[in-house]
Each structure stands twice: as structure tokens, then as C-alpha cells.
Amino acid sequence: MRIVIGSLSHESNSFNPKCMTLTDFSPIYGDDVLSFLARGGRSPLQGIYRIIQEYGAETLPTIYARATPGGLVSLEAYQAMKKGFLAELSKFEGVDGVCLHLHGSMAVEGIGDAEGDLLTEVRAVAGEKVPIVTSLDMHATITGTMMEKADAFVGFRTAPHIDTMETGERAAKLLMDSLKRGYRLTTCAVGLPLLVSGEMSESAKPPMTSLIKRMEELDREPNVLSSSLLLGFPWVDVSYNQGSALVVTKGDPDLAQKKALGLAEELWSKLDQFTFTTEAYPFEKSLEVALGARTGPVCIADCGDNPGAGGSQNIVYPLQVMLQQKVGNSLFGAIADQKAYEHCTTHKPGSTFTLTLGKLSTKSDAPGITVTATLKSVGKLGSMPAVAIRVDGIDVVISNDRVMMLDPKDLETLGLKPKEYRILVLKSGYLDPKYEAIASYGLLALTPGFTNQDFAALDYNKIGRPIHPLDQGFNYDPREYIFPTRYEKGERV
Numbered sequence: 008m009r010i011v012i013g014s015l016s017h018e019s020n021s022f023n024p025k026c027m028t029l030t031d032f033s034p035i036y037g038d039d040v041l042s043f044l045a046r047g048g049r050s051p052l053q054g055i056y057r058i059i060q061e062y063g064a065e066t067l068p069t070i071y072a073r074a075t076p077g078g079l080v081s082l083e084a085y086q087a088m089k090k091g092f093l094a095e096l097s098k099f100e101g102v103d104g105v106c107l108h109l110h111g112s113m114a115v116e117g118i119g120d121a122e123g124d125l126l127t128e129v130r131a132v133a134g135e136k137v138p139i140v141t142s143l144d145m146h147a148t149i150t151g152t153m154m155e156k157a158d159a160f161v162g163f164r165t166a167p168h169i170d171t172m173e174t175g176e177r178a179a180k181l182l183m184d185s186l187k188r189g190y191r192l193t194t195c196a197v198g199l200p201l202l203v204s205g206e207m208s209e210s211a212k213p214p215m216t217s218l219i220k221r222m223e224e225l226d227r228e229p230n231v232l233s234s235s236l237l238l239g240f241p242w243v244d245v246s247y248n249q250g251s252a253l254v255v256t257k258g259d260p261d262l263a264q265k266k267a268l269g270l271a272e273e274l275w276s277k278l279d280q281f282t283f284t285t286e287a288y289p290f291e292k293s294l295e296v297a298l299g300a301r302t303g304p305v306c307i308a309d310c311g312d313n314p315g316a317g318g319s320q321n322i323v324y325p326l327q328v329m330l331q332q333k334v335g336n337s338l339f340g341a342i343a344d345q346k347a348y349e350h351c352t353t354h355k356p357g358s359t360f361t362l363t364l365g366k367l368s369t370k371s372d373a374p375g376i377t378v379t380a381t382l383k384s385v386g387k388l389g390s391m392p393a394v395a396i397r398v399d400g401i402d403v404v405i406s407n408d409r410v411m412m413l414d415p416k417d418l419e420t421l422g423l424k425p426k427e428y429r430i431l432v433l434k435s436g437y438l439d440p441k442y443e444a445i446a447s448y449g450l451l452a453l454t455p456g457f458t459n460q461d462f463a464a465l466d467y468n469k470i471g472r473p474i475h476p477l478d479q480g481f482n483y484d485p486r487e488y489i490f491p492t493r494y495e496k497g498e499r500v
């Protein structure tokens with residue numbers, strides 16, 4: 008059997024005005040994708056690849072491209088990647104199936120729903136009969152076009168996302184089993200009109216713990232193949248923004264619909280439980296709590312400016328508060344500020360100079376703060392060029408571009424000792440497990456930025472209404488939110 012694989016993923020935040028460029032994605036095509044996969048890793052595409060090989064099928068590689076969450080994807084970048092992807096896709100004839108990993112919440116300047124657009128193209132090339140299965144992020148937004156063009160979707164179940172490769176494996180297994188045994192995959196998705204952040208829906212905490220258990224039970228029911236709760240992505244102002252409950256069955260659209268409606272209802276009954284799963288306060292209060300802790304390091308997630316959800320990562324308001332309060336023995340970072348980074352690299356470690364960095368708010372004309380900095384080190388934070396400076400007893404990391412704070416070891420390569428600080432203020436949403444492991448205590452700081460957790464403070468204009476929590480207490484009837492599917496209700500296949 009011949010199976011097309013590929014992955015193009017991005018989580019796009021429409022409040023961040025800086026569009027993503029082609030350089031942000033560094034796409035690779037064709038056989039380069041196989042060379043990339045041969046190097047290992049735990050990406051969903053890696054899982055897809057592994058399963059297809061296990062089934063003895065031929066893998067037809069197309070594209071691998073991803074970028075750190077950020078603003079909308081520029082039309083130019085998207086069109087270039089789509090063109091490259093379609094050029095690879097059109098090389099293959101006699102394809103038996105397509106298995107992709109897409110994020111599900113990639114939005115393109117002037118287009119919106121990237122996944123719907125891509126799947127439309129894939130369907131046009133592959134024809135009506137070839138099954139298309141896609142793995143998705145847990146924060147995917149299902150659209151009508153996606154449902155009409157693909158046969159099945161499988162979403163991550165964990166947040167933080169640790170089941171990435173396993174989700175790719177599940178998607179590929181769905182596809183390969185259906186091909187091997189000759190049944191059709193029938194999927195139903197039911198929309199959930201809600202905005203919920205990852206920080207309110209960590210999978211190790213209620214209500215996600217019981218909802219995940221429910222999905223595991225569902226997956227064991229006869230003829231149910233897979234179930235997913237896709238929670239959507241709150242920081243994008245598009246008409247189709249919402250979550251969804253999705254069930255894939257073995258050729259039974261009625262069963263898929265019944266189970267998806269049940270799953271949607273079950274989530275909706277727990278709506279009030281979607282609250283912060285970590286203590287969350289305004290920044291000043293979180294600092295006060297951290298200063299009162301007996302042992303360190305206390306990790307404070309500056310979650311209003313989280314690059315992991317598309318924040319600009321340059322808001323220095325929390326640093327200003329830390330400096331005013333003379334917090335000492337703490338770390339703040341990373342601030343993505345190319346100009347400040349470059350300025351620092353013109354100095355020698357140990358030298359002291361005046362530096363203006365970041366912005367005090369999301370306003371385009373917002374000023375930064377000016378400090379007296381001593382350069383500690385020049386190096387990298389993960390793979391991102393970065394420097395560490397010291398300002399009034401606070402170590403500040405400045406990076407050349409946005410970079411997620413995923414591993415305290417990245418700080419060590421800059422000569423910093425993360426475990427020895429009293430407080431780490433990180434540009435992050437929920438803490439990555441590696442930071443969680445060194446933190447004596449974790450806190451969420453509800454800070455300003457493009458990933459502001461106070462949705463009411465954001466300027467939504469296009470989003471469909473009613474939507475929770477912008478609208479409270481409205482009546483939700485899941486039957487009104489059923490997506491049309493490729494195989495109509497009642498059609499036995």
C-alpha cells in the first residue's frame with residue numbers, strides 16, 4: 008500500500024499583529040522529510056511514519072513544517088508551503104491513503120481556516136475514495152470544511168502535550184486498519200461554543216481527568232474507533248472559533264453522532280469546572296505569594312505573554328514590578344527583543360551599559376524600560392541565540408526571537424543556575440514538565456499580553472456568539488452544533 012504523509016502545523020494568534028513568515032517555518036519537502044524522520048524524535052509525524060512502516064506500507068513524504076505559535080501565518084508564507092506540498096503530492100499516483108498531522112488552529116491572513124483549505128486541496132488531488140486521516144493538536148478548531156474533506160481526526164489528549172507521537176500512531180492505525188479490513192471511517196463532530204485556555208484544562212486535573220477516562224471507555228465500545236475532545240484555541244478572532252467533541256466509528260454514522268452528542272453533553276455539564284488548575288493571581292499578588300514561599304525556586308508563569316500560545320514575548324511589565332520591588336536573586340525571561348539582543352552582543356561579558364528593552368504593553372507605540380545592565384553571558388537558549396544580563400540582582404534573558412521556555416537546562420547553557428534562584432518568572436503558560444520538576448511551587452500570573460487569560464479584555468469582533476465565557480448561562484443544545492460530514496447520517500457504509 009502507498010500512503011502519503013506530511014505535517015504542516017501552527018497555532019495562530021490573531022491578536023498578535025506580527026505575521027509568521029516562511030523563515031519561521033523552515034519547511035522541508037519530499038525525501039528530506041524521511042531523512043528528518045530518520046533522526047528520531049517524538050513528533051506526531053514520527054508516530055504516523057512508524058505505524059505505516061509497521062504495516063509494511065510504502066511512505067510517500069510531502070512536507071514537514073512547523074513554527075512556534077505566533078500571529079497569523081502570512082498569505083505569502085502559506086501559499087509557498089502549500090505550493091511545495093501540492094508539488095510533492097502530485098508526484099504520487101495510485102495512492103491508497105493519506106495520513107497528515109495538522110495543528111487544527113492554523114489561521115492564515117485573508118483565508119482563516121488553513122486546515123480546511125489544505126484538506127480541500129488534498130481531497131481534490133487524492134479523489135473522493137481515498138481515505139484521509141489527520142492527527143490534530145488538543146487545541147484544534149474543527150470547521151465544516153475540514154469535516155467535509157477528511158474522513159477522520161484524532162486529537163492529542165494531554166496538556167501539556169506529551170502524547171504527540173502516540174496520537175500520530177493512533178491516527179495512522181485508524182487509517183491502516185480501515186484499509187486492511189476494508190471498512191469506511193465515519194466521523195461526527197459536535198461544536199462546543201466555548202473559549203477555554205490550556206491553563207484551565209490541564210489533562211492531569213479535573214474536569215479533563217474524568218473526560219479523558221470517558222473517552223477511553225468510549226474507545227472500547229463496539230464499533231467506536233476513536234474519540235477526541237478538541238478544545239479550540241481562544242486567542243483567535245474568527246467566526247468559526249469553538250471547541251468540539253468528535254467520534255470516529257467503523258462505518259456507522261448514526262453511532263458516531265450519538266456518541267459525539269453524548270461526549271459534548273458530558274463536557275458541557277462540567278463547564279464550571281474549567282477554571283485555572285494552578286493558583287492564578289495578578290502579577291503583583293503572585294510575586295507576593297512567591298516571596299512568602301520557604302523554599303525556591305518558585306516558578307511564576309507570565310502567562311499573558313506566552314510564546315507557546317502566540318504571545319509577542321516582549322512585555323516587560325512584570326520585570327518593571329520586580330525591579331520596583333527590588334526582588335533580587337531571581338530570573339526573568341526570555342524577552343524576545345532582537346534590537347536589545349544585538350546591542351548586548353556588541354559588549355564584552357562583565358561590562359556594564361545602558362539598555363532599553365521590551366515593551367510595557369501590547370500597544371504598538373508602548374515604550375520599553377531602560378536599565379543599567381551587566382552582561383553575564385552570550386550564547387543560546389535551546390537553539391535560539393540569547394544573552395543573560397544582570398539588572399539590580401535580577402538575571403534577565405534576552406533572546407534574538409521568540410522561544411518557548413521548555414527546559415531549565417537551556418538556562419544552564421547560558422551559565423545560569425535555575426535551581427538556585429528564589430523566583431523564576433517565565434514567559435510561559437502552564438509550566439512545562441521539566442520546569443515543574445525543579446519548581447518548589449508553581450503559580451500562574453495573569454499578566455497583560457496577546458495571550459491574556461481575561462478573554463473579556465480582548466477585542467473579539469468576528470467570533471460567533473453566544474460563546475462561553477463571553478456569554479454566560481445560554482442554553483446549549485448539542486444537536487444544533489452537529490457538523491455535516493462526508494457520509495450522511497443513516498448512510499450505511
Ligand SMILES: [Zn+2]
Nearest residue numbers: 144145146168
Ligand atoms: Zn495545544
